[in-house]
Amino acid sequence: MKLVVVSAGLSSPSSTRLLADRLAAGTLAHHPHATVETIELRDLATEIAQHFTTGFPPARLAAALDAVAAADGLITVTPVFAGSYSGLFKSFFDLIDKDALTGKPVLLGATGGTARHSLVTEHAMRPLFSYLRALTLPTAVYAASEDWGEDGLAHRITRAATELAKTLTPSAPAPEAPAPIPPPALTPTPAPATPDVDTTAAIAPRSLTGAITSVDPDHGFTITPFAERLAALQRT
Structure with a gap:
C-alpha cells in the first residue's frame, strides 16, 4: 500500500510540510506497513516550468507524476496565496493526467497566517479535485498560525487521517463461487412389460x-x- 504526500510549501522548514507530515503520521498509525513518499513541489518548480514550455517532463518531474498516479491515497497540502491555493500547487496538478486521480482518495490540507482563510479547502481545493474525479475525504484540515499546539488542530488531524486510513483498508476478497453441481444423469425408464396375450385370438371375429x-x-x-x-x- 503506497501513500503519496504532496507539499507545496516554499520555505524550509515549512508549516505546510509540518502539517503534511502529521497527516501522514496519523494515517500510518492505522497502516504501519504502508510506504510513504513525500513530494516537495519547491524542489520541482523549475521542472514544472520547463514542462509547460517544452511539453516534456524532466526525469524528476516525470517520476513525481508517476508516483501520484500509482498511489493508493494522497495527502495534499498547500499554503494560502491570495485566498486560494498556491500557483505552484495548481501548476503541478495541471500536469496530472486527467484520469490519473479518478476514484483515488485525497486528504486536503492547507496552511495560512489567519483563520479567515480556513474555507480555502472547500471553495478552492475541493472543486479542483472534484474536477479531477478524485475522492476527497469529508474532513479537510486548515492550520492557521495560532492553531499550532492547540488540541483542536490535533483532533482534526486525527479525524482526517482516520478517514483516509479507512479508505485505504483493503476490502475482503469476494468469496469464490461454488462449483456448479452437474445435473443428475437421466436413466431411461423401461417400457412397461406387455403381458403375453394372443391378440390374434382376442380380436379374431366370431361367426355368430x-x-x-x-x-x-x-x-x-x-x-x-x-x-x-x-x-x-x-x-x-
Missing part, C-alpha cells in the same frame, strides 16, 4: 349364428341357436 343368452366369466359367453331359442319362446 344365434343369440347370446348367458355370459360365463371363466369361459366367455354362450350362444343359443335361433331355432332352439324360437322354439322355447313358442312353448311359453
Whole structure:
C-alpha cells in the first residue's frame, strides 16, 4: 500500500510540510506497513516550468507524476496565496493526467497566517479535485498560525487521517463461487412389460349364428341357436 504526500510549501522548514507530515503520521498509525513518499513541489518548480514550455517532463518531474498516479491515497497540502491555493500547487496538478486521480482518495490540507482563510479547502481545493474525479475525504484540515499546539488542530488531524486510513483498508476478497453441481444423469425408464396375450385370438371375429343368452366369466359367453331359442319362446 503506497501513500503519496504532496507539499507545496516554499520555505524550509515549512508549516505546510509540518502539517503534511502529521497527516501522514496519523494515517500510518492505522497502516504501519504502508510506504510513504513525500513530494516537495519547491524542489520541482523549475521542472514544472520547463514542462509547460517544452511539453516534456524532466526525469524528476516525470517520476513525481508517476508516483501520484500509482498511489493508493494522497495527502495534499498547500499554503494560502491570495485566498486560494498556491500557483505552484495548481501548476503541478495541471500536469496530472486527467484520469490519473479518478476514484483515488485525497486528504486536503492547507496552511495560512489567519483563520479567515480556513474555507480555502472547500471553495478552492475541493472543486479542483472534484474536477479531477478524485475522492476527497469529508474532513479537510486548515492550520492557521495560532492553531499550532492547540488540541483542536490535533483532533482534526486525527479525524482526517482516520478517514483516509479507512479508505485505504483493503476490502475482503469476494468469496469464490461454488462449483456448479452437474445435473443428475437421466436413466431411461423401461417400457412397461406387455403381458403375453394372443391378440390374434382376442380380436379374431366370431361367426355368430344365434343369440347370446348367458355370459360365463371363466369361459366367455354362450350362444343359443335361433331355432332352439324360437322354439322355447313358442312353448311359453
